[in-house]
Amino acid sequence: MVETGTGAGRGLSLAIGAASVLFVVAIGVRGVPPAKSVAPQDVIEEGPRIVEPMQFLGSGAKLRAAELDEWIAADRRARFKALRDLVFHLDGCPPLLEWIASMDGQRLERLLGELRTGTREEALAGLTLLYQVARATEWKPGVMTTTPQAPAERLGSLFQDWLRTWGEKSATDPLLSEPAVATALVYGRVMYVAQNAPVIGTLQAPLDRARTFLNELLQTGPSRRSPLGELVQSRHGSALSRFVGTDDPLSGFASDALTMFPDLKGNCSP
């Protein structure tokens, strides 16, 4: 037998004690609660603030769009007001590629770039204009064109620019968290339209572009997700699962975005 007073005996006692501790830990870890889903708290901000920011992205945005004027920096407020009036009164459903290449479209694109680099309220204002453009122009793939995916890809690049600048920091921002999640979905939907633009077959390039960008934005790999990825997971887990694990990764995003914004079909239909 191993004598308890010897070094071997003490070693044995230590080993048995450690095994006992390990047993207790093995039992105890079963009670470790799962981490709660990240949900940004409503922060009561000092002074005036924008409430219900998602209303600026919905089909009723024109009812409140004028509220955004006061949040725009003075040096670009006039241009913002003019372009806001323009896009919210855009009639005839012009093709997106043609309109964005027009003088008005170029002005809008320049202003969007400025708003992206401004305050969070200006970022929301820019996003409001972008959603309205997506709602009021035609970017649905044409049947007889050689590059049917081009309008949707162009719109996707506008959304991508906004997400690239604001996506990561929006996750913990009570003003921009929900618009950022919605925009990630809409971006997925727009690129899904581009992917499926041909009458026969699908295009790989829009899919690869969207997959690379969303993987980077949401960090859907085996490592920990980004805060925005956690938000998308908590609200649209099924879409994210399909993005990670199926042959048709953007279909979940497209489906959820269509549910959220049924009027964003690319043909100006309500």
Place this chain on the structure above:
Amino acid sequence: MNTTREHSSVTGIVGGAWLVGVGGLLLGLQIDWNGSVSGTGWVSFAIGALLAVGATLVRLRGDAARHHDERAPRAGVADVSLPRDVPGILAVVTSFLALTFLISGVLVPGGPWLFFEIVVLGAVIVARRQRADGGRWLSNGMLTLLAAMLLFRLWIAYQGGRNHWSLLSVDIPVISWLPFDFLEPVKRVSLGSFTPDEFGFPPAGLSFAPTLALWAVGFVSCVAGLVWAQTSAREHENDRIHALIRTLPGGLANFVERILPEDEWQSLGLHGLPERRLARRIETIVAERMARQKELQAALDAGKLLAQTNPGGFAGEIYRSIVDPERRVGADADGGTRGSRNDAADDRRSRDDDGSPRGGTHS
């Protein structure tokens, strides 16, 4: 006593305990999509512990029944193996916890499937009792069943990890081939649906790949630890018995160990007995075996009786070799001359077979 071996068996028990502890730790964890680690909950652990208690009781009854059959008419529940020192206690605790971790690790955490699995495991445990194949904490059949249940749990976790809340989704022919979105809700049928809450999935969703790795490694670690601890515990008990026998004078101890081979000690119920009862049991078994040996010797000494009933031929020669080996050796030394009546009978039988005598000379 072989000190090196004793040390090895204790080391084996402790090593097995460590493996089981690590395995239990891994089987009790899961990882969500955000990389956060959480526990698998108490429900399946509690049920696993209950089933392990049931399996332990069945094993003890199996021990008692086996010893009753093989050893002593008065054997009963009191003859079951009990740990007699700290390593023995650690081995029993390790084996029990290993079984608990394994069962709770393969059970689905909740819902109707949990009760289905409990019924299956209970039926297997009861069937095991009827076969009375106690003595082992984990039989091969039980291990296979647990592995199959682990596979089932992994499949459910895989489905849940993809946000597919059913065991199986079957596409309906024809309808599922049509490229119309409005048919999406009726394109497939889900079988065996479940909810995330039932299975204790974390809110952020279960990350399947790392969780699979945890559970698979945990399962293997628990099984390996259990086998190691069991084997070492058996060696440890054998060492106790060996030490007791070695208190006899050297020659006598060797003789006793020839009469009681080491590989029979467990089946003879010598494991787990206190030293005093162990000594008495060894005395009893040695006495029984010596008496049987003497009976056999006496039967062998009744040579004439065997010779009179010798049927001759090959069997007869074997008989004669057993009864009177010296005479058999003498006959061979005479150049194959056989002087007995059996030789003549043998030769007559040979002539009857092929018409000519075979080998040897005739008196």
